[in-house]
Amino acid sequence: MIHLTFPDGSVREFAAGTTGRQVAEGISKSLAKKSVAMTLGGTLTDLSDPITADASIEIVTREDPRALELIRHDAAHVMAEAVQELFPGTQVTIGPVIENGFYYDFARPEPFTTEDLPKIEAKMREIITRNAHFTKEVWSREEAKRVFAAKGEAFKLELIDAIPAGQDLKIYKQGQWFDLCRGPHMASTGQIGSAFKLTKVAGAYWRGDSTKPMLTRIYGTAWHDQVELDAYLHMLEEAEKRDHRKLGREMDLFHFQEEGPGVVFWHSKGWSMFQELIAYMRRRLRPLGYQEVNAPQLLDKSLWETSGHWGWYKENMFAAQSAGDDTEDERVFAIKPMNCPGHVQIFKHGLKSYRDLPLRMAEFGAVHRYEPSGALHGLMRVRGFTQDDAHIFCTEEQMADECLKINDLILSTYADFGFGEVVVKLSTRPEKRVGSDAVWDHAEAVMMRVLKTIEEQSGGKIKTGILEGEGAFYGPKFEYTLRDAIGREWQCGTTQVDFNLPERFGAFYVDSDGTKKTPVMIHRAICGSMERFLGILIEHFAGHFPLWFAPVQVVVATITSEADGYAEAVVDKLRAAGLRAEVDLRNEKINYKVREHSVAKVPVILVCGKREAEEGTVNIRRLGSRDQVSATLDQALADLLAEATPPDLQRKLAAAA
RNA sequence: GCCGCUUUAGCUCAGCUGGUAGAGCACAUCAUUCGUAAUGAUGGGGUCACAGGUUCGAAUCCUGUAAGCGGCACCA
Secondary structure, three states: OEEEEOOOOOEEEEOOOEEHHHHHHHHOHHHHHHEEEEEEOOEEEOOOOEEOOOEEEEEEEOOOOOHHHHHHHHHHHHHHHHHHHHOOOOEEOOOOEEOOEEEEEEEOOOOOOOOHHHHHHHHHHHHHHHOOEEEEEEEOHHHHHHHHHHOOOHHHHHHHHHOOOOOOEEEEEEOOEEEEOOOOOOOEHHHHOOOEEEEEEEEEEHHHOOOOOEEEEEEEEEOOOHHHHHHHHHHHHHHHHOOHHHHHHHOOOEEOOOOOOOOOEEOHHHHHHHHHHHHHHHHHHHHHOEEEOOOOOEEEHHHHHHHOHHHHOHHHOEEEOOOOOOOOOOOOEEEOOOOHHHHHHHHHOOOOEHHHOOEEEEEEEEEEOOOOHHHOEOOOEOOEEEEEEEEEEEOHHHHHHHHHHHHHHHHHHHHHOOOOOEEEEEEOOOOOOOOOHHHHHHHHHHHHHHHHHHHHHOOOOOEEEEEOOOOEOOEOEEEEEEEOOOOOEEEEEEEEEEOOHHHHOOOOEEOOOOOEEOOEEEEEEEEEEHHHHHHHHHHHHOOOOOOOOOOOOEEEEEOOHHHHHHHHHHHHHHHHOOOOEEEEOOOOOHHHHHHHHHHOOOOEEEEEOHHHHHHOEEEEEEOOOOOEEEEEHHHHHHHHHHHOOOHHHHHHHHHHO
């Protein structure tokens, strides 16, 4: 006999080998009907598994949040069955559950197209209606290999070989169809329900390895019910509406064109945001003891050989030479992909003393990297971008303190832009690296302490984690990931400790005892790339920027030409006070003007008609609201100015008051 | 870079199985002076991404190139 503990704490006795389904039936017929799986000791398993030892048990019904994973996984199996039924000869490979759904990778000479999806989906619904039971068998390696080889499933053979010896080889069957799978699965295909949809086809490398064959992946999404599915599809539509590439065009912020893949043409309004962002960062850096520098765009290849970039980063670099037909100058220059070598040159210029450390060198550095063509994505991944870069030359003792100072700067910057949820991850030594294990041990220990402090200081608000083996080859690093308004995560900031570059360039400082010492170099970026950060901001705010950041803050719109003179006086006054304001005197109806500027996402429309001109007032309409407020021009100006003050300056004003 | 798809006016898109281009918005002109999300009329605008090929004839079919999109790989 065995003893099973139920969620309510009760303990009941069962015969050893009782299955989860029998347990559920013992409780009630309706529970048995609704149940899709069980947890034993907290682990999700098949209802059909015989229970052989004492354990805590919980019957999982289809409504349970934990069932969603099973719904998706089962849907993947059913999709694979549907595909093999419709397209005989297609090999199946792997089909895991992912966020919001599932996919399955298939090998077939002819790739699938989007037109195939409805057919596959219809077949899936047919299979689900058959409601075949999922059954599990444990096969021997030899048998499994024989059966899959006979079916022509070459990829499955590879998977079987990859399963560690001693681990059971499980086969799940639904009707005639079966697949190698670690499970668990629900009771039958009917429990998948109908709230699923196949979303896209894409290529994917076998085992995620670009040297291996390309398979066809079909993605699907699956949910408990239609309401959840609809909500998800709606969310996708909303995300599409705030796509920064779309908004960039609609709001006239920037464009790309064929001659410049991955490089941005910033239009006036977009550039205004770009400059506002840089101005903000500059104001933040100044009181923190940073010095801003500017290193050349183009440097002789030899310098990049010294830095090591020419050796291991060449594939990602652009090179330039004199283009003249008759030139005798054969020198090859590289367009900088990073600012660090330039900064080391500045550091090296003139003798540095330990008294100069920590030396914090910042640059809004434009860099160019030859990114793979398939990686380019709007502003998010470009070939020419501006980093809010800085390098801190310091001693090992100063390292931890500097990392914490950078952390403060990063977190407060994100907060000013409305990002409260931040994750900080420490990336540790990769396989390919420079420096002795002792140096890495020490650096990682320091960084680990810093990470702990970061978590403690935030009072638990900042989540932390470790990325094993993800560090740069020259040192460990912190990666800062923020979460936007619709829950997507973006890696932006980074702090990297570097024991390599200063030494390569022979950079040193004179220590208190008169000896030459090599400084530690900390690379850090907050926005990462200004372009990318702006892309994130556009999507985060869906174009509805806070007043201080909006490219056009105010439009003064007239109703009839009678108020033209007054409107011009108003806009002059707003501009003189430092606001980015435009005036709209066109011979158009006010409805038309309000619509147009609302669509353009201008935060404030000041309507000036005859009445306002006579009274010296303005009529204020805020974006997203139909309400209008009347105020005197002076009052409105004062209010707008206060609101348009960037958050860092507001803090400064508050501190002074 | 790899797999698939796409590329027609500034934007969004239509153009069936080949017979040499069309809409809405935008733009310009004229009329309208109208109080909070589209006033009306008229007009201009396209070597159909680029280069080849098939054909009497190509936006349409084929090949290549480029860029973009969705993934994968990459992302110091």
